[in-house]
Structures are given as structure tokens and as C-alpha cells.
Amino acid sequence: MVSEAEVWEALAEVPDPEIPVVSVVDLGVIRSIQVDGSRVHVEFTPTFLGCPALEAMQTAMSERVQALGAEAEVEVVLDDSWSTDRITPAGRERLRAAGFAPPVPRAAAAPTLVQLQRGAFRCPYCGSAGTRLDNLFGPTPCRSIRYCTSCRQPFEQFKTI
Amino acid sequence: MSAQALLEIADDELILGWRNSEWTGIAPFLEEDVAFSSIAQNEIGHARALYALAAEELGTTPDELAFDRAPDEYRCSRLVALRLVPDWARTIARHHLYERADAIRIAELKSHSDQRIAGLAAKIEREETYHRLHAEMWHERLREEPRYVEALGELEPLLEQRDAGIEELAPLWEEMTMVRRSVPGATW
Numbered sequence: 001m002v003s004e005a006e007v008w009e010a011l012a013e014v015p016d017p018e019i020p021v022v023s024v025v026d027l028g029v030i031r032s033i034q035v036d037g038s039r040v041h042v043e044f045t046p047t048f049l050g051c052p053a054l055e056a057m058q059t060a061m062s063e064r065v066q067a068l069g070a071e072a073e074v075e076v077v078l079d080d081s082w083s084t085d086r087i088t089p090a091g092r093e094r095l096r097a098a099g100f101a102p103p104v105p106r107a108a109a110a111p112t113l114v115q116l117q118r119g120a121f122r123c124p125y126c127g128s129a130g131t132r133l134d135n136l137f138g139p140t141p142c143r144s145i146r147y148c149t150s151c152r153q154p155f156e157q158f159k160t161i
Numbered sequence: 162m163s164a165q166a167l168l169e170i171a172d173d174e175l176i177l178g179w180r181n182s183e184w185t186g187i188a189p190f191l192e193e194d195v196a197f198s199s200i201a202q203n204e205i206g207h208a209r210a211l212y213a214l215a216a217e218e219l220g221t222t223p224d225e226l227a228f229d230r231a232p233d234e235y236r237c238s239r240l241v242a243l244r245l246v247p248d249w250a251r252t253i254a255r256h257h258l259y260e261r262a263d264a265i266r267i268a269e270l271k272s273h274s275d276q277r278i279a280g281l282a283a284k285i286e287r288e289e290t291y292h293r294l295h296a297e298m299w300h301e302r303l304r305e306e307p308r309y310v311e312a313l314g315e316l317e318p319l320l321e322q323r324d325a326g327i328e329e330l331a332p333l334w335e336e337m338t339m340v341r342r343s344v345p346g347a348t349w
Contacts, residue, residue, distance in 0.1 A: 048288060050206025078210045079280030083287065110290040113297055135192040136295050137199035141206075141288070145192075161287040 002068045007033045007040055010064040017053040018140050021098040028086025040070045045082040048141040084160050096124045103158040123148035124155055164218040171211035172237035178204035183246045203288050228341045232334040233327050240319040242326035253299045254312035260296040
């Protein structure tokens with residue numbers, strides 16, 4: 001029989017398909033794990049609703065749980081329980097080390113254009129706050145593109161949502 | 162909330178997602194190619210989640226709702242059905258008009274008594290924030306341009322028209338459902 005802690009450990013080895021330096025646990029997309037005898041029920045929420053990798057993530061998580069000798073049921077929950085504030089401190093550091101600026105904490109209100117254009121977003125390479133917004137959108141829905149005027153490096157900024 | 166009301170929003174998001182994706186590869190510059198592609202992906206994701214809720218109520222599946230209805234059964238606004246490439250001014254005018262109207266609709270849904278609808282609306286709103294910022298940025302940039310002002314005036318009345326878009330929608334429907342119709346009963 002598996003314990004809930006063992007399931008968390010196993011899922012911590014399931015990478016995000018689009019940013020494999022972080023796991024699904026780092027991203028905070030696992031909402032709950034329930035162990036009932038040999039059955040494990042995992043609830044997870046997508047970061048963005050248009051995520052094309054939902055099925056792939058469900059399969060990868062099921063396989064990890066099954067490898068522990070349990071039956072797996074991975075349920076996708078489409079509610080509002082995920083925001084970028086759920087990314088763990090370890091996950092944020094892994095993002096930064098891989099050249100993705102981690103999301104800034106979410107304020108009470110949604111971000112404004114002025115904040116995004118003038119705010120102090122740090123370059124993940126040199127740490128300078130002298131960066132500018134190049135594009136609100138990027139290679140995947142979760143990222144914007146910024147440019148560091150100090151080290152002249154474009155970089156991907158995780159959107160705050 | 163009736164399934165029909167959910168379908169109205171889902172159809173808007175699906176069809177606008179397809180129309181936005183028509184800029185992929187041919188937008189005036191690379192940043193906008195990326196932006197419209199990303200917005201298209203989000204809109205289609207919202208449509209999928211909304212169809213899933215409607216499908217439960219109607220005893221069907223999201224794919225059947227998205228692709229197996231006849232063109233005249235879609236409830237989308239005529240505004241989103243229009244094919245606007247390669248007209249950038251009208252594209253931005255539609256973007257501005259749609260995002261402004263959609264913001265009001267999504268804000269109302271957030272306080273819906275059905276927790277699943279309210280929760281989904283709140284999640285959609287997090288993503289739509291960035292669409293609105295993008296539309297706002299372009300609206301500010303073009304607001305004095307005569308072609309843009311004219312496009313706003315031309316397109317605004319179409320927003321509330323929900324039964325008149327068949328001639329614009331039919332060719333898109335052909336394209337959108339082609340693969341699914343080619344293999345009836347496929348379960349991919």
C-alpha cells in the first residue's frame with residue numbers, strides 16, 4: 001500500500017512537458033492526492049486552459065502512480081484554484097536558473113499595461129531590473145518576452161496570472 | 162445558466178480562436194504573429210472547457226458540440242465569424258470590441274450561483290487579462306487612424322447579431338470540421 005507522501009515524491013519526478021526543468025509539483029498544479037487502499041486519486045488543474053499537453057500529463061502522472069503498485073485516477077479540475085503564486089520556491093529557482101524569469105507575486109488586482117511596461121522585472125541572467133517588455137505573448141501561453149538592457153539578453157518572463 | 166447560453170460564449174471563443182489563428186505566419190510582424198497565435202490557443206482552450214460544461218447538460222461531448230453541428234446551428238456573434246485577414250485595422254477593431262464585451266460577460270459569470278461556472282469564469286478571466294492588455298495597447302496606438310476609426314464604426318453593430326453570420330461562417334466550418342468529417346466515428 002502506498003502513502004500520500006510517496007505519491008507526492010513520485011509526482012515530483014513528472015516534468016512539465018513544455019518547461020521540463022520544473023515538475024508538476026514545482027508548478028503547484030497538483031491540487032490534492034487521496035489514497036484509498038490501493039487506489040490513488042489525483043486532482044490537477046492546468047496552468048492555462050488551452051494547454052495542449054493535458055492528456056500527456058495525465059498519462060505521465062498515471063504511469064508514475066501505477067509504478068508504485070497502485071491504481072491511478074487523475075482528474076482534471078477546471079476551477080480557479082491555480083495561479084502563478086502556487087509555483088513553489090524551489091520551482092521558481094529552477095525556472096530562474098534555466099533562463100525563465102519567475103512570475104512576480106500576484107497583486108490584489110490584475111496587472112496593468114503600465115506595470116508590465118515599467119515595472120521592475122529582473123533579468124534571470126544578470127539580475128538587472130533594467131528590462132523592457134518586448135511582447136506580452138511568447139512561445140507558450142504562460143510566457144511574455146522581455147529584453148534586458150544591461151546584458152542585452154532577451155528572456156522569457158513567466159506571466160503572473 | 163442554460164446550455165444554450167454557455168454555447169453562445171463557447172461558439173464565440175472557438176470561432177474567434179480560428180479567425181485569430183489565420184494570422185499565424187502572416188502577421189505584420191513577428192511579435193503579432195506570436196501574440197495572435199497565443200490568443201487563438203487560449204480562446205480555443207476556453208471554448209473546450211465551456212463546451213465540456215454544456216455537453217454534460219446536453220448529454221453529448223465537447224467535440225460533438227464544436228464540430229458536429231451544422232453551420233446554421235452555431236450561436237456565435239457575426240463579429241467573430243468574419244474573415245478579416247489581411248486587414249489589420251479591422252482585425253484590431255474586432256479585437257478591441259470583442260475583448261471589451263467579453264470582459265463584462267466573464268465578470269458577470271464569476272458571480273454565477275453554479276460554482277463550476279463561476280470557477281471556470283474566474284480562470285478564464287486570468288488569461289483574458291492579457292488579451293485585454295494587448296487589445297488596449299493596439300487601441301491606443303491606432304485610435305487616431307481614420308481606417309481604424311472607420312472599422313470600429315463598421316464592426317460594432319455586428320457584435321450583437323447572432324443569426325446572420327452564416328455566409329461568413331460556412332467556409333470556415335468546412336475547413337474547421339474537415340478532418341473530423343473525413344473519418345466518421347474516430348475517437349482521437
